[in-house]
Amino acid sequence: MLAPSPSGNIPGTTPLLYEDDRNRRSLRRQSLRDAARFLRRASSRRMMREPSMLVRETAAEQLEERQSDWAYSKPPVVILDLVWNFAFVVVAFVVLVLSQDEVPVTWLRVWVVGYGVQCVVHMVCVWSEYRNRRDVRFGGGGEGSGSGGSQYVTLANLTSNENSGVAKYLESANTMFSFVWWILGFYWVSSGGQALAQDAPKLYWLCVIFLAFDVFFVVFCVALACVIGIAVCCCLPCIIAVLYAVADQEGATKEDIELLPKFTFRRDGGAGKTTDEIQGLCGGVMTEYGTDSPIEHVLSPEDAECCICLSAYDDGAELRELPCSHHFHCSCIDKWLYINATCPLCKYNIVKNQTHGCEEA
Numbered sequence: 001m002l003a004p005s006p007s008g009n010i011p012g013t014t015p016l017l018y019e020d021d022r023n024r025r026s027l028r029r030q031s032l033r034d035a036a037r038f039l040r041r042a043s044s045r046r047m048m049r050e051p052s053m054l055v056r057e058t059a060a061e062q063l064e065e066r067q068s069d070w071a072y073s074k075p076p077v078v079i080l081d082l083v084w085n086f087a088f089v090v091v092a093f094v095v096l097v098l099s100q101d102e103v104p105v106t107w108l109r110v111w112v113v114g115y116g117v118q119c120v121v122h123m124v125c126v127w128s129e130y131r132n133r134r135d136v137r138f139g140g141g142g143e144g145s146g147s148g149g150s151q152y153v154t155l156a157n158l159t160s161n162e163n164s165g166v167a168k169y170l171e172s173a174n175t176m177f178s179f180v181w182w183i184l185g186f187y188w189v190s191s192g193g194q195a196l197a198q199d200a201p202k203l204y205w206l207c208v209i210f211l212a213f214d215v216f217f218v219v220f221c222v223a224l225a226c227v228i229g230i231a232v233c234c235c236l237p238c239i240i241a242v243l244y245a246v247a248d249q250e251g252a253t254k255e256d257i258e259l260l261p262k263f264t265f266r267r268d269g270g271a272g273k274t275t276d277e278i279q280g281l282c283g284g285v286m287t288e289y290g291t292d293s294p295i296e297h298v299l300s301p302e303d304a305e306c307c308i309c310l311s312a313y314d315d316g317a318e319l320r321e322l323p324c325s326h327h328f329h330c331s332c333i334d335k336w337l338y339i340n341a342t343c344p345l346c347k348y349n350i351v352k353n354q355t356h357g358c359e360e361a
Contacts, residue, residue, distance in 0.1 A: 052307040055344040056232050059239065062340055063228060072129040081126055085119040088210070092116040095206045104200035106188035108207050111181070115210055118178045125171040132167065182214055237309045240335045252341040252351050257334050260350065262289040263297070263319040263327065265304070283312075286319050286327065297321075307345065308332040324348035 072078065092112050099109075189196065189207050196204040231239050263286040283304025288294040304313045306329045313319065313329075320334065321327040326345050328336075336344055341351040 051345055052305075052310055055307045056236060058344050058347070059232050059236055060229075063232070063239070072126065073133045075130075078126060078130045082123050085123050088119045089116045092119075092206070095202050099200060099202040102200035102203055104192065104203055105195050106192045108185075108188060108192070108196065108200060108203040111185045111188060111207060112203065112210075114181050115185070118174055118181065121170065121174045125167045125174065128167040129171075178214075182211065186211055237332060237335075240308070240332070240339065251339045252337040254338075256341070256351055257320075257337050260323075261295075261321050262330060263287060263321055264289050265299075265313040265315065265317045265319055267315045284315075286313075286321070289318070297327075303327075306332055308336065322348060322350060 092115060096109065096112060185207055189204065189211065192204070228239070265284050265286045267284040283299045283301035286297045286299060288296070299313075305311065306313065308328055309332050311329070318330040319327045320330045322333070322343050324343050324346050326343050326348075328344075333344075337350065342349045
């Protein structure tokens with residue numbers, strides 16, 4: 001029988017055990033290095049996406065503001081909203097008159113009156129907000145000039161803002177009340193059942209139509225919000241193109257945009273550098289276009305990407321750099337600036353700063 005060695009191992013097997021343990025530790029260290037390298041790559045990719053997510057958050061805010069603007073300041077939309085709700089009020093009044101001999105087992109007549117009141121309150125809020133926005137927009141061309149005219153415009157704007165706040169508060173309260181009122185109406189219609197259809201058919205079917213319309217409208221709004229959200233995340237250039245096609249001149253003009261420098265991108269790290277060095281140190285170089293002494297900027301791989309369309313810059317792509325040093329594809333940022341004159345990343349306003357620069361000069 002073999003005696004154990006002083007180290008506790010059986011003679012003749014110690015080198016094999018040490019070699020196996022050494023290999024196991026080497027594999028463990030290698031796996032840890034691979035995991036650390038994977039985490040670094042994942043974190044760098046996540047950080048690289050943060051600017052694009054900021055652009056999409058800004059785009060979502062712009063869409064929300066424009067939706068509100070279209071709902072309360074565009075005459076065709078406002079008129080359609082008023083006519084639609086006025087038609088509901090008229091239909092409710094006519095059915096109430098024609099159904100005087102009906103005796104429903106639940107308070108359907110009260111619910112129809114409440115529904116009509118909601119429509120009237122909504123009409124008042126929409127018309128009030130429309131007038132407030134119109135006064136703010138066209139108040140500057142009013143009476144007087146100089147300090148007196150400025151004081152008049154300031155007071156008019158303050159009054160319009162106060163009225164707008166009251167209208168928005170009333171509209172929010174009306175929306176919450178309409179939600180509770182819908183649940184109550186659904187309960188009354190469901191609890192009445194077939195008795196309502198026989199004893200009060202006109203009121204019953206009117207309530208069913210109003211309830212069904214509200215459900216359809218809510219489903220439509222939710223579906224539209226989901227489609228817009230997916231489009232903003234996955235296809236933001238399409239949203240910008242649609243807004244560019246239908247938007248009024250609210251952002252920068254074509255002349256303002258043309259004042260911004262244009263660059264040409266090339267995947268070249270400069271002379272004397274190998275391909276591995278170019279890929280490791282920079283993603284490419286953007287060179288100013290159309291100047292005698294062009295300015296060059298070296299871009300890292302993380303920066304060689306348009307945050308609007310999420311596409312890497314191709315060789316020969318035309319870029320536009322804003323005064324805040326953020327750069328994008330010309331086709332992407334030009335349409336954005338036409339809609340909104342601010343940088344989608346830092347919200348630097350190119351029109352106001354150009355105006356201030358001209359005044360100082």
